[in-house]
Amino acid sequence: xxxxxxxxxxxxxxxxxxxxxxxxxxxxxxxxxxxxxxxxxxxxxxxxxxxxxxxxxxxxxxxxxxxxxxxxxxxxxxxxxxxxxxxxxxxxxxxxxxxxxxxxxxxxxxxxxxxxxxxxxxxxxxxxxxxxxxxxx
Amino acid sequence: xxxxxxxxxxxxxxxxxxxxxxxxxxxxxxxxxxxxxxxxxxxxxxxxxxxxxxxxxxxxxxxxxxxxxxxxxxxxxxxxxxxxxxxxxxxxxxxxxxxxxxxxxxxxxxxxxxxxxxxxxxxxxxxxxxxxxxxxx
DNA sequence: CTGAATCCCACCTGATACTG
DNA sequence: CAGTATCAGGTGGGATTCAG
Numbered sequence: 001x002x003x004x005x006x007x008x009x010x011x012x013x014x015x016x017x018x019x020x021x022x023x024x025x026x027x028x029x030x031x032x033x034x035x036x037x038x039x040x041x042x043x044x045x046x047x048x049x050x051x052x053x054x055x056x057x058x059x060x061x062x063x064x065x066x067x068x069x070x071x072x073x074x075x076x077x078x079x080x081x082x083x084x085x086x087x088x089x090x091x092x093x094x095x096x097x098x099x100x101x102x103x104x105x106x107x108x109x110x111x112x113x114x115x116x117x118x119x120x121x122x123x124x125x126x127x128x129x130x131x132x133x134x135x136x137x
Numbered sequence: 138x139x140x141x142x143x144x145x146x147x148x149x150x151x152x153x154x155x156x157x158x159x160x161x162x163x164x165x166x167x168x169x170x171x172x173x174x175x176x177x178x179x180x181x182x183x184x185x186x187x188x189x190x191x192x193x194x195x196x197x198x199x200x201x202x203x204x205x206x207x208x209x210x211x212x213x214x215x216x217x218x219x220x221x222x223x224x225x226x227x228x229x230x231x232x233x234x235x236x237x238x239x240x241x242x243x244x245x246x247x248x249x250x251x252x253x254x255x256x257x258x259x260x261x262x263x264x265x266x267x268x269x270x271x272x273x274x
Numbered sequence: 275c276t277g278a279a280t281c282c283c284a285c286c287t288g289a290t291a292c293t294g
Numbered sequence: 295c296a297g298t299a300t301c302a303g304g305t306g307g308g309a310t311t312c313a314g
Contacts, residue, residue, distance in 0.1 A: 010181050010245060016252060023259070024252045025171065028244075031251075032169035034162065035307095044147050052276055063308055068277060078261025089275040090314080099257055106250050107165075108147060113243050114168075115153060115161045120236055122160070124215025189296055200288055205297065226295040227294085 027077065031107050035062060035070045036079075040096060040104045043080065049093035079103060164214065168244050172199060172207045177216065177233060177241045186220065186230035216240060 013021050030036055042058045043050060050058075056067055071094055074080035079100030085091040096104070114121075153161065167173055179195045180187060187195075193204055208231055211217035216237030222228040233241070251258075 010178055010241075013248070013252070016255075020252070020255055024248060024255060025174070027251045027258055028169050028174075028248050029171065031247075032165050034166065037162070037165075041147055056276095064277075065279095065309090066307060069307090076262060076265045077258060078265075084276095087275095088314085090277085092276060099254065099261075103251070103254075104147075106247050110168075110243050110247050111161060111165050114164045114240070115157070117236065117240075118153075118157055118161060121164055121214060124236075125213060128213045128215075193296095201297075202289085202299095203287070206287095221296095224295095225294090227297085229296065 030073065030077070031079075031103055032110075035059070035066060036074055037107065038062070039067070039070050039074065040079065040100055040107075043094060043096040044101060044104055049083065049095040052092050052094065055094060074100065167210065167214070168216075168240055169247075172196070172203060173211055173216075174241075174244065175199070176204070176207050176211065177237055178245075180217065180231060180233040181238060181241055186232040189229050189231070192231060211237065 013024075016024065031040075038059050039055060039062075042055055046054075052067070052071075055071075056062065056064060059067065062070075071080060071082065075082050075094075079097055081095050081097055083093045083095070085093070168177075175196050176192060176199075179192055183191075189204070189208075192208075193199065193201055196204065199207075208217060208219065212219045212231075216234055218232050218234055220230045220232070222230070
């Protein structure tokens with residue numbers, strides 16, 4: 001028995017076109033993904049533009065290639081701005097857009113909710129590394 | 138410039154151990170992923186137990202293998218219960234747990250937020266299929 | 275400094291076939 | 295009915311090298 005959910009709580013998506021629904025799902029998945037989330041997080045904490053190298057340093061474990069890909073995607077989704085200063089050596093700065101900042105706030109809210117329930121998830125995992133056959137008798 | 142964020146808004150994660158942080162990120166990513174989200178959505182709308190075949194029918198485009206995997210993962214995360222009735226032919230029912238229902242509500246909230254901003258995302262994509270070189274002069 | 279280009283591999287996905 | 299087994303294909307991501 002699910003918690004007391006209103007009818008229609010989960011029907012909103014049916015008011016979207018297939019294309020819109022797909023786009024919304026895609027954005028949801030991207031914003032929750034490992035690297036984009038970490039990168040947005042770093043940019044948010046910086047509270048201002050950050051050079052490529054700085055981001056690379058601060059996002060632990062990311063490779064330069066993946067960081068480039070991630071930033072490009074974030075840029076084309078309007079979550080991050082990329083500003084190129086045509087100098088030599090080149091300088092490029094990335095900054096979270098207002099839209100990106102707002103999205104991050106929302107994602108972090110969900111993250112926090114999950115973090116608060118961590119004991120539940122840890123418990124579930126602990127007791128079911130092999131939780132087959134629930135109804136044995 | 139990011140929207141007006143408090144200092145510390147994004148620092149909560151630093152109060153977690155690495156393992157906890159990793160688990161929270163993992164759950165976030167899973168709950169937002171394509172198939173788990175769709176499956177939870179179907180189970181929520183069903184408002185009760187659903188047999189494997191029913192889920193398979195209702196989650197459009199999923200293969201039975203992936204559905205099995207998805208359900209197993211959801212089960213081991215405590216989001217779904219699996220009840221086997223040892224009959225012949227076998228009958229297995231899946232149902233969203235309270236925890237799963239709550240998590241789904243949170244994810245859907247984020248999803249809705251994104252859906253409301255779809256025009257922004259569509260606009261961003263439209264103007265930057267090749268949005269290189271922002272600062273040209 | 276900021277990438278682009280290559281190579282490469284592990285993993286995941288999905289289709290198909292088989293089974294208790 | 296509800297899976298498991300197997301295999302092929304695509305994808306993500308790391309390491310390395312080259313370039314403007």
